[in-house]
Amino acid sequence: MSNWTLDKSDIAAFLSDLGKEYRVFAPVRRNDLVSFEPLDSGEEADLGSGNSDVPPKQVFFPRSETLFTYEGGEVTAVPLEEESRLIFGIRPCDAAGLVVLDQVFNSDDYQDPYYTRRRENTVVIGLGCDRPVSTCFCTAVGGGPFAVEGLDLLLTDLGDRYLVEAVTERGQALAEGNSFLREAVEEDERLKAEIVARAEQAVSGPSTEGLKAKLDVMYDDPFWAEVHQKCLGCATCTYLCPTCHCFDIVDESTRGGGRRVRNWDSCQFTLFTLHASGHNPRPSGQERMRQRVMHKFRYFVDNFEMVACVGCGRCVSKCPVNLDIREVIEAIEAS
Amino acid sequence: MAHNPYLPYPVIIRKITVENEARDIKTFELVFRNQADREAFAFRCGQFAELSVLGAGECPIGIASSPMDEDLLQFTVKRAGVVTGVLHSCEEGAAMGVRGPYGNGFPMELLEGSNVVIVAGGFAFTTLRSLINYILHPENRARFGELTVIYGARSPGELIYKYDLDAWGQRDDVKLHVTVDAGDERWTGLVGYVPTILKEAAPSSENAVAVVCGPPIMIKFSLPVLEELGFPPDRVLNSLEMRMKCGIGKCGRCNIGEKHVCKDGPVFTLEQLQKLPSEY
Numbered sequence: 001m002s003n004w005t006l007d008k009s010d011i012a013a014f015l016s017d018l019g020k021e022y023r024v025f026a027p028v029r030r031n032d033l034v035s036f037e038p039l040d041s042g043e044e045a046d047l048g049s050g051n052s053d054v055p056p057k058q059v060f061f062p063r064s065e066t067l068f069t070y071e072g073g074e075v076t077a078v079p080l081e082e083e084s085r086l087i088f089g090i091r092p093c094d095a096a097g098l099v100v101l102d103q104v105f106n107s108d109d110y111q112d113p114y115y116t117r118r119r120e121n122t123v124v125i126g127l128g129c130d131r132p133v134s135t136c137f138c139t140a141v142g143g144g145p146f147a148v149e150g151l152d153l154l155l156t157d158l159g160d161r162y163l164v165e166a167v168t169e170r171g172q173a174l175a176e177g178n179s180f181l182r183e184a185v186e187e188d189e190r191l192k193a194e195i196v197a198r199a200e201q202a203v204s205g206p207s208t209e210g211l212k213a214k215l216d217v218m219y220d221d222p223f224w225a226e227v228h229q230k231c232l233g234c235a236t237c238t239y240l241c242p243t244c245h246c247f248d249i250v251d252e253s254t255r256g257g258g259r260r261v262r263n264w265d266s267c268q269f270t271l272f273t274l275h276a277s278g279h280n281p282r283p284s285g286q287e288r289m290r291q292r293v294m295h296k297f298r299y300f301v302d303n304f305e306m307v308a309c310v311g312c313g314r315c316v317s318k319c320p321v322n323l324d325i326r327e328v329i330e331a332i333e334a335s
Numbered sequence: 336m337a338h339n340p341y342l343p344y345p346v347i348i349r350k351i352t353v354e355n356e357a358r359d360i361k362t363f364e365l366v367f368r369n370q371a372d373r374e375a376f377a378f379r380c381g382q383f384a385e386l387s388v389l390g391a392g393e394c395p396i397g398i399a400s401s402p403m404d405e406d407l408l409q410f411t412v413k414r415a416g417v418v419t420g421v422l423h424s425c426e427e428g429a430a431m432g433v434r435g436p437y438g439n440g441f442p443m444e445l446l447e448g449s450n451v452v453i454v455a456g457g458f459a460f461t462t463l464r465s466l467i468n469y470i471l472h473p474e475n476r477a478r479f480g481e482l483t484v485i486y487g488a489r490s491p492g493e494l495i496y497k498y499d500l501d502a503w504g505q506r507d508d509v510k511l512h513v514t515v516d517a518g519d520e521r522w523t524g525l526v527g528y529v530p531t532i533l534k535e536a537a538p539s540s541e542n543a544v545a546v547v548c549g550p551p552i553m554i555k556f557s558l559p560v561l562e563e564l565g566f567p568p569d570r571v572l573n574s575l576e577m578r579m580k581c582g583i584g585k586c587g588r589c590n591i592g593e594k595h596v597c598k599d600g601p602v603f604t605l606e607q608l609q610k611l612p613s614e615y
Contacts, residue, residue: 067341070389073430077342109598110583113339219592219612246587249341249580253390260341260392265586272588273578276394276416279551281577281591281614291614295590302593 002172004164004181005188006155011162014180015042015088022086022123025059027052036087050133051091051312055242057101059087060118064263067114067249071257080113085122093138093312095126095150097242103304104245123174126151127162130195135313137205137326143310145199146192156192163188205311206329208297214332215298219290223335227328228289230321235266237315237325238292243308246272267291293328340583343387343432344372346408351427356492359414360458361423362399364407365433376436378402379443380466381574381602384435385582386410391421395579395597398436399461401468403475408433411461411495437582438601441466441572445544449570450480452538454557456487456529456549462574463548464496467503476508483538487514487529487553491522512536530556540565546572558605568606575601575615591615 006014018024019039026045028037034046035054069076098119105115129136129145138144148154152171156163163184166172175181218224238244248265252258265272268288274280282288300308309325316324350364363386367373378384378398385393394416400409414423425431441462451470455463470479484503488494494513503509514525514532525532529549538545545566547557554573561571577589577596589596592611594603603611 073345073389075342075345075389075432077339104585107584110340110585112585113341245585247580247585249393249586251390251392258390260389262341262580262586265580265588267587275576275578276419287614291590294592295587299590299593 002166002175003184003189004175004178005158005184006162006164006181008160008162010180011045011047012042014178015039015045017042017178017180018086018088022084024086024088025056026088036090045089047089047127050131051094051129051314053240053314053318055097055240055312055314056087056090056094057097057242059085060098060122061101061105061115061245061264064261065114067260067262069257069259080117081121083121085118086125087122088125089127089155090124090151091129091312092126092145092147092149092151092154093129093136093143093310094242095124096138096143096147096310097312098124098150100243100300100304100306100308100310101245103300103306123152123170124150125153125171126155128154128156128196128199130157130199132199132203133313133317135316136203136311137313138311139200139203140205140208140326140329141307141309141311145203146196156195158188158191158195161188163192203311206326207333208307208329211297211329211333212301214335215294218332218335219294221335223332224286224290227331228285231268231285231289231323232321233268233270233285233288234320235268236318236320237323238266238268239264240314240318242310242312242314243296267295293325293332297329338375340434341581343385343393343434344376345369346431346433348425348427348429348431351425354411354458354495355488356490359423360411360495361414362409362411362495363422363425364400364409365431366406366408368430376408376433378436379440380469381440381462382436382438383462383582383601384410384433384437385579386412386418386422387432387434388418388421388425389432391418393434393580394418394422395437395576395582397462397465397574397601399464401465401472403469403472411458411464413458435582437597439599441546441574441602445570445572446470447478448480448542450539450541450543451482452543452545452566453482453484453486454529454533454545454547454549454561455485456553457489457493458495459548459550459574459576460486460495463546464499466546467509468499471503471506471509480542481510481538482508483510483512483536485512485514485529485533485536485538487516487527487532489516491515491519491524510536510538528556529553530560533557534560534563537564540567540570544570544572546574548574568609569604571605573603573605573608575603577601577615
C-alpha cells in the first residue's frame, strides 16, 4: 500500500471531481448540525468541525427506508441501489461502527440486501482525529484516533495538506489514478507519527478489561435499579450511536396502496418489547438500561467477539441528563 | 442475489375456521399464489412465519399444520393486536402475504426414538398440534415412542382443534388427556388445571421428552411436576413468544441475553433457558 499527499486547497476540487464518478457523502453543516449528506459540490464539505453530530450510519442504514411498495394487494420491490458511492471524512470510530453493523446486517444466515448492497457500493475514506475531544474514548474500546478498521483510505491533517494512506486494494486503486494526489515523502510520515502519538495520548477512557466477565454475572445485580434512575428514556443515545441497529417495520398506507417502511427504533422505549397480550419483558427503565449496556458489552461479545461500542462519545455529549456510559462502565468495573 | 428476506410471498386465504366459542381464535389456511414460493417455504414443526397484511403490518405466528401435509399451510391466530385484528376481519379468498419459515423448530433428533409428552394450555397449542400430527403420520409414527398429550383450556368452548381432538381420541396410539378449568352441563371430560392433570396422568420420564407450551402460569406450575416425574432439564422443551419485527435477527427486540428468539429459538430446552436471563 502506498502514501500520497493532498493539498487542502484542492479538497473542494478533489471532491467535485470524485462526484463525477461517485455519489459523494461528506460532513455538511446545516442548521448548526453536522451530518453526512450527499454533496452537490465539494465546497459543501465541512471537515473542520470535529466529528459529526449525527453518525454516518444513516448513509448505509437510513433513519427511514422503504422496503417495498404495495398497491391493490400487489407488492413491488424497491430496486437495490446500483450507484457507486463514496463517503469522505468518516472518523475512525464511526468506520469501526460500520464493522459492528456488518456483523448484524451481513451475517452468515441472513443478509440484509439494502444495507449490504450499500456497503459493497461505497468507498470509505476516513479522516484521522488529530484533536480528540473530552468525550472521546475510542482507545478504551479497542479503537484509536487513527485506526483503519472499516476504511479504504485514511487521511491525516498535516496542516496545509493531508497525508493519504491506502488501507485496502480498493482505496489504493482509487488513489493511484487520482491527479490531485502527489507521492508522499518521508517527512510527511514522520509528521503523522507525531500527530498520532499526541492524539492517542489525548484520548482517555475507562478500562474495559474484565468488563465482560463482570457483566456475565451482573444480570440480577441491584446496580441496575440505581443506575437508570436519571434516564429519561429519550433514546438519544441509541439514535446517535454508530452501532445501534434496532428498527421497527410499519406500513404507511395511502389511498389504494402504500409502502412498508423500516424506521430506526430503540430498546430504550417501553413499546419496543411490549407484547400484544400486554406482557412486557422489559417493563421499566431498569430493564431497558440493562439491555443497552448488556447488549453492547456482553451479548454482542458473545455473538461476534467484539463490543458494540466504538467510543465516539455522542451518547455522552448529547445525553440531556449527563448519563455518562464511561461512568457506568467504571462503576461496573469497580463493583 | 438471494431472495430478499423482507418480501412476503403472496398467498390467498383458502379457508377460515373459527376455533372457539369466543370467536377470537381462527385458523387461516393459506395457499401460495406461486408454486416456486411454496417450495421455497419448506418448513419444520415448531417454526413460525411473519404473516403480512398490507396496510396493517406483520405479526409472527407459529405454523399450525404439519409439514407432512404438503398442500396445507395453516396458522391459528388469536385476535390480540393491530395486525391480528385486521386479519380476523378478512374473508376467505382474501390476499395476504407470508414470509419465513423462521426459527429452529422442534429438535427431531431429540424427539425421534423417544416417548413424547405434550403439555399444552390455551391457544399456545398451535405448533404442538403440528408436532402431534407430524408424529402420527403413518410415515413417521414408528420413529417415535409413546405419545401422551395433555391439553387444557379455560372452558369446553375454548378448546381449539376439536376435530383433531376427536380424531386423536379414536386412536389407540395417543394417550389423550383433554381438560378444562371449569366444565359446563354438557362436559363429561376431565376438569382441572393442566399441571394437576399432568400430575395425575404421571407420564413416565423414562426415555421421554416433554414439550410444554402455554400461558406463563401453566408453565410455572407444570415444570415442577415434570421435575418430580424425573424429566431432566435437557429433555424439557419450551417454545417462546416475543415481540418481533424482522424474524431474522436484525431488528434487535426479541433477544433473551445473547440469544434471539427469532433465529436461535423459538424452541429452547429448559436447560438452555436456565442459563439465560429470565427476561421473557
